[in-house]
Amino acid sequence: MIDLTARYNDFAVYLPALQKSYALATAKATKPKNRPFPKGINMKDLDFLNPNSKLWHYGYALYSAGQFTSSVPIGCSVEQCRDNPDNTHITILGDSGGYQIGKGTLKGMDGFKDNALKPDVICRKWRSSGDIRKWIVNWLEANSHYAMTIDMPLWAKDASNSETPFHHCSIEQLIDLSVENLKYIKRYQKGNTKWLSVLQGTTPKDSKQWWDAVKHYRFSGWALAGNVGWRGGIENVLYYTMLLRDGGGFELGQEWMHVLGVSQPKWAVALSAIQRGIRKHCKNPNFRVSFDSASPFQLGGRYQRVARYPKFGKELSSWVISAHEAPVNAAYFGEAGEKLAFPFPSPLGDKLRLSDLNVRGGDYNVKSYDDISGYMLINHNCWVYVRSFLEANELAFRLKSDADKAVPQHLLDLLEFIENLLSVQNWEAELKKHQKLLHSVFPPPKDKKKGKADAEEVEEVEERSTEDDWKC
Numbered sequence: 001m002i003d004l005t006a007r008y009n010d011f012a013v014y015l016p017a018l019q020k021s022y023a024l025a026t027a028k029a030t031k032p033k034n035r036p037f038p039k040g041i042n043m044k045d046l047d048f049l050n051p052n053s054k055l056w057h058y059g060y061a062l063y064s065a066g067q068f069t070s071s072v073p074i075g076c077s078v079e080q081c082r083d084n085p086d087n088t089h090i091t092i093l094g095d096s097g098g099y100q101i102g103k104g105t106l107k108g109m110d111g112f113k114d115n116a117l118k119p120d121v122i123c124r125k126w127r128s129s130g131d132i133r134k135w136i137v138n139w140l141e142a143n144s145h146y147a148m149t150i151d152m153p154l155w156a157k158d159a160s161n162s163e164t165p166f167h168h169c170s171i172e173q174l175i176d177l178s179v180e181n182l183k184y185i186k187r188y189q190k191g192n193t194k195w196l197s198v199l200q201g202t203t204p205k206d207s208k209q210w211w212d213a214v215k216h217y218r219f220s221g222w223a224l225a226g227n228v229g230w231r232g233g234i235e236n237v238l239y240y241t242m243l244l245r246d247g248g249g250f251e252l253g254q255e256w257m258h259v260l261g262v263s264q265p266k267w268a269v270a271l272s273a274i275q276r277g278i279r280k281h282c283k284n285p286n287f288r289v290s291f292d293s294a295s296p297f298q299l300g301g302r303y304q305r306v307a308r309y310p311k312f313g314k315e316l317s318s319w320v321i322s323a324h325e326a327p328v329n330a331a332y333f334g335e336a337g338e339k340l341a342f343p344f345p346s347p348l349g350d351k352l353r354l355s356d357l358n359v360r361g362g363d364y365n366v367k368s369y370d371d372i373s374g375y376m377l378i379n380h381n382c383w384v385y386v387r388s389f390l391e392a393n394e395l396a397f398r399l400k401s402d403a404d405k406a407v408p409q410h411l412l413d414l415l416e417f418i419e420n421l422l423s424v425q426n427w428e429a430e431l432k433k434h435q436k437l438l439h440s441v442f443p444p445p446k447d448k449k450k451g452k453a454d455a456e457e458v459e460e461v462e463e464r465s466t467e468d469d470w471k472c
């Protein structure tokens with residue numbers, strides 16, 4: 001078994017955004033009956049949070065309350081991990097379900113679906129929805145070590161969300177509701193999890209409004225969402241990082257900053273540079289930065305695609321996790337597939353035969369894969385993502401004389417700039433002065449056409465994925 005957890009100690013950690021169905025399926029130490037399965041392992045070995053997995057182990061993940069309907073235990077792998085006192089090296093970050101709240105799909109929000117309701121009525125409904133907030137807080141307290149606060153997404157006002165409950169609410173109303181959620185958490189938290197206050201926005205103006213409204217509510221750290229996060233570009237992430245620094249947001253007692261919904265190697269190393277700068281210049285040596293995506297799950301389950309390692313060369317274009325169509329074909333069913341190995345390396349991939357994936361054959365089977373086939377692809381993809389970001393960091397933060405042999409020079413220059421920025425007082429001038437360097441690695445955000453299902457586009461489908469939208 002390979003354990004990658006400790007090797008992330010000095011780097012920003014990637015959090016695979018676990019799906020409930022996967023966590024349920026991999027909680028059982030059994031093999032499926034009458035179905036091909038790799039020799040020597042069982043379903044529980046597909047759980048990378050399991051320290052006893054015979055494949056590989058990684059002690060970080062994100063889990064969203066938005067996939068659930070209550071705080072009642074369900075016996076999933078995350079619950080088993082959280083309840084085991086021996087798993088002190090495992091950290092679960094809980095998402096409060098802001099995506100589902102904004103869409104109106106969260107459990108208990110049936111009364112919000114009438115589009116004729118006026119904004120004031122919608123706001124009153126949320127204020128009186130104590131049961132919703134109660135079960136979210138209780139779920140996060142039970143399942144996570146750190147948790148994001150309950151935010152009302154400002155993207156609900158976008159034209160594409162005209163049918164959602166909060167679309168007609170004003171920016172001020174949504175911010176006010178989010179502040180009330182902070183007060184609710186502060187009053188009713190039980191101390192079983194540490195809270196990260198969410199910062200978000202869709203424009204520079206409303207992002208600043210949000211910041212001014214929530215900056216005085218101190219918990220254990222921060223989460224950057226929407227255009228305050230990676231969608232707003234590296235300049236926005238650095239801008240709010242520096243605002244946090246100036247406001248004491250990284251002083252001792254503050255422990256974590258999370259960036260939602262991104263999983264690209266260049267972001268992995270940029271966030272590590274931020275973490276290094278905070279630890280060094282803010283005198284907070286254990287501060288942690290993290291980032292997440294559901295990409296391994298959506299690639300494997302929804303698109304039946306296999307993640308592939310970046311080539312990591314001197315060109316930035318090589319610093320990308322790519323994806324390839326999985327070997328899905330009824331011709332691989334049975335004996336024919338037993339003779340063929342899965343052609344993509346990983347701890348699980350090295351054990352797979354194509355017959356382990358293609359379990360339905362014949363002319364009348366519409367699908368060759370079942371859900372377990374998807375779980376196997378997901379385990380492989382999670383490994384590739386976790387291992388790729390680790391490799392990116394270990395390449396980039398070596399001695400300069402070695403790093404420049406394998407890392408684009410402008411990326412190395414950017415990482416040095418970011419780390420040093422945390423020590424600069426007149427940082428806004430520095431950001432402006434080095435804008436060309438920033439844009440050489442992170443071009444300014446622009447609208448992208450959706451369609452293809454490659455790795456980077458999959459992670460941009462949404463910051464907070466919905467349950468079961470990926471299943472085979």
